[in-house]
Amino acid sequence: MLPEVEAWLDRRTSRARDWDAGVLAGDKRDQRVTVVLPARDESATVGRIVTSIRTALCEDVPLVDEIVVIDSRSTDGTARVAAEAGATVYHQDAVRPDLAGGEGKGEALWKSLFVATGDILVFVDADLLSFTPDYVTGLLGPLVTDPGVAYVKACYDRPLKGSPGEAFNGGRVTELVARPLLNQYWPSLAGFVQPLSGEYAGRADVLRRMPFVSHYGVELGLLVDLLEAEGLDALAQVDLGVREHTNQSTPDLGVMAAQIQHTARTRLVRSGRLVEGDPAATTLVQYARGDTADGAYVPYPRETAISERPPADSLVEPALV
Numbered sequence: 001m002l003p004e005v006e007a008w009l010d011r012r013t014s015r016a017r018d019w020d021a022g023v024l025a026g027d028k029r030d031q032r033v034t035v036v037l038p039a040r041d042e043s044a045t046v047g048r049i050v051t052s053i054r055t056a057l058c059e060d061v062p063l064v065d066e067i068v069v070i071d072s073r074s075t076d077g078t079a080r081v082a083a084e085a086g087a088t089v090y091h092q093d094a095v096r097p098d099l100a101g102g103e104g105k106g107e108a109l110w111k112s113l114f115v116a117t118g119d120i121l122v123f124v125d126a127d128l129l130s131f132t133p134d135y136v137t138g139l140l141g142p143l144v145t146d147p148g149v150a151y152v153k154a155c156y157d158r159p160l161k162g163s164p165g166e167a168f169n170g171g172r173v174t175e176l177v178a179r180p181l182l183n184q185y186w187p188s189l190a191g192f193v194q195p196l197s198g199e200y201a202g203r204a205d206v207l208r209r210m211p212f213v214s215h216y217g218v219e220l221g222l223l224v225d226l227l228e229a230e231g232l233d234a235l236a237q238v239d240l241g242v243r244e245h246t247n248q249s250t251p252d253l254g255v256m257a258a259q260i261q262h263t264a265r266t267r268l269v270r271s272g273r274l275v276e277g278d279p280a281a282t283t284l285v286q287y288a289r290g291d292t293a294d295g296a297y298v299p300y301p302r303e304t305a306i307s308e309r310p311p312a313d314s315l316v317e318p319a320l321v
């Protein structure tokens with residue numbers, strides 16, 4: 001491990017219990033805080049998370065000023081559930097409709113930059129099964145108290161359903177793809193225990209200067225780009241204990257893995273560390289047994305291409321007509 005990473009781990013790692021919501025509510029002064037939940041078909045979990053944030057961190061303690069849910073083309077009533085729980089809900093395609101064409105989680109997060117009013121934005125996945133308000137309090141701690149911190153990632157144990165005791169059985173793409181890639185090409189980021197964690201927070205003005213990769217490339221893209229733009233010491237992590245969420249299937253994580261590999265490749269090419277000859281293929285052929293009598297395998301081509309939205313600040317707001 002690089003000496004700078006060892007020093008960073010010591011200096012820039014804290015724990016949720018180090019931070020008190022009431023104290024931070026006072027310390028934040030006139031800074032507004034928005035919690036953003038990107039949600040695609042999360043009606044089973046989004047309501048409890050929004051209610052938990054609203055009651056504990058808006059009503060009981062005035063730490064959070066706004067809860068935004070970006071409805072990411074849900075078909076299960078997510079928007080209604082989130083609104084009934086007290087969130088302000090925006091459909092991702094209804095935000096800046098003049099900017100059509102983005103896809104996936106990264107698009108939902110990028111669109112939140114055009115509607116969230118916070119000076120500090122906290123991103124929380126809407127499929128969490130273990131959410132508690134100190135997830136938000138912990139992520140806010142370093143940002144509210146240290147102007148030198150621009151971005152904070154959660155870290156936690158990630159047990160996988162069916163293997164509750166194993167802290168790192170979950171985060172399969174992290175362990176099999178992202179962590180190896182980061183250690184090979186961005187060893188300064190080796191101190192992040194959960195580089196793909198879906199809970200993180202940042203200063204809105206900094207995030208508005210960053211490009212957002214589409215789909216599931218957004219977390220790796222932001223981490224690598226923020227390292228370059230802001231430097232390692234502007235980044236921090238907070239130990240939130242344990243995180244459980246609705247896990248995707250392994251084939252679906254294969255698509256996620258390919259999107260993350262594409263994201264890493266674009267950054268390596270952009271920085272001149274990799275010369276791209278023929279462009280990488282973006283079709284991932286997966287397999288399943290067909291329903292024919294002989295049960296032969298059937299190929300399932302999956303699209304893994306990523307795209308990238310420019311920094312929000314680089315776009316001129318549409319003229320008011």
Ligand SMILES: O=c1ccn([C@@H]2O[C@H](COP(=O)(O)OP(=O)(O)O)[C@@H](O)[C@H]2O)c(=O)[nH]1
Nearest residue numbers: 038039040042072104105108125126127248
């Ligand atoms: O097109 C998408 C895909 C995902 N998500 C949300 O992004 C978060 C993380 O996605 P997911 O749970 O699919 O990823 P995982 O946690 O399984 O890696 C969840 O709140 C999803 O609802 C989204 O808003 N739009």
Ligand SMILES: O=C(O)[C@@H](COP(=O)(O)O)O[C@H]1O[C@H](CO)[C@@H](O)[C@H](O)[C@H]1O
Nearest residue numbers: 170171172173174196198216219247248
């Ligand atoms: O960390 C991971 O390997 C993946 C999959 O986690 P699991 O193996 O389902 O626990 O989950 C994360 O990665 C996504 C891509 O960055 C994020 O968008 C998710 O929020 C995060 O849960």
